[in-house]
Amino acid sequence: MSVLLRLASALGRNDEVPNQELAAQLAGSGDAAAVAELAAGAMRGPKPIRHDAIKVLYEIGDRRPELIAPHRDGFVALLQERDNRMIWGALCALDTLARTEPDFIATHLAAILDAADRSSVIAMDRTMSMLAKLAARPGTGRFAWERMMAALRTSAVNQTPMYAEFALAAATANNPAELAEVVRHRLDGIGQPAKRARLEKVLRKLEKL
Template identity: 35%
Template sequence: MVEKIAFNLGRNDEKPNIDLAIELINLKDLEGIKEIVDGLKNKKEQIANDCIKVLYEIGERNPELIAEYVLDFINILKSRNNRLVWGGMTAISKITFLKPKEIFENIEIIVNAYENGSVITRDNSISVFAELAKADKKYERLMLKKILEHLTNCRPKEVGQHAERAFICINQKNSKEFISVLLKRRENLSEPQKKRVDKLIKNIEKGNFNS
């Protein structure tokens, strides 16, 4: 299957990688998926980059097919290849609800990638933290603390988007803290950003929780 990734076809676009992800899903080709996972270790960065793209596209559509490779995704968070790191965090964000225990056991690696990673890595880290908080009461306190710290300190333009990502772990008991942080940030937001935050707060106040 690796011969079908973009680099091996002489392509610079992502369409071959997305097409391959869809093909692997439709065929439920577990051997093919394993071959793509093995490609993450390829010394050619372009091949590894294409492979992680295929895998998180599979995760977007059918996370069960890549969940068993959770430790492979966690391992590549330690890579010096930024594309692999943010791709790995994207893949992890798709499967956290299926593998919360394995991911929480490696939370230091996740947090390190969050603290040192790119914008996309950080975006997806918030989804991982929220899924963990939602998955188990044992994880909720630490993960919610990380989320609230992030929302307190992140760039104004990230507040609305990241609050929406975090919303899945908000419930009746923890909603006051969440709203309090959003209200403190609200005064420094632009009008469109305020509207985004206000909509979220209104949903919470109505009791429209996702969890």
């Protein structure tokens, strides 16, 4: 039975449960042939299949990134799509590879940043997550850190606490004082108590570095 027939759209479902269950099963079994079929479906299938396939792939990547790593070039190719769901799905998949394949991600960072700029909030969230992982590493860190700081200075209020938390994970390898300065500046313009509390927590952690 083709693994594509087990996707939510193929089953006539409008929820993500079949996709989530399939991802968990394939991550457990390590079925490389099924993962390859999903990757092919994400690249060439009908739109509902493509959307479901990329969802399953990045859910597998969250659990076992090595299973989707052979298809990394395909994820980069998907960044050229006009379909926002495929763009942010590909970025989600690439984010799961950022710790195990950092040099690959760094090589394609220009395409990743361009896609994030053209796409959705989700796309930028996952790109910031990737940048944080790169920023924590020698060699790829400085450029990634600078892009994170630039994004954090101008990010939407709703995203600012999350982006500050991402940056905190890479601060020790870069410039904690710079991050603290940016967070303090953003605090001046944020009134919501919950968001302020998250940013203040970042500042307290930075003081201990």
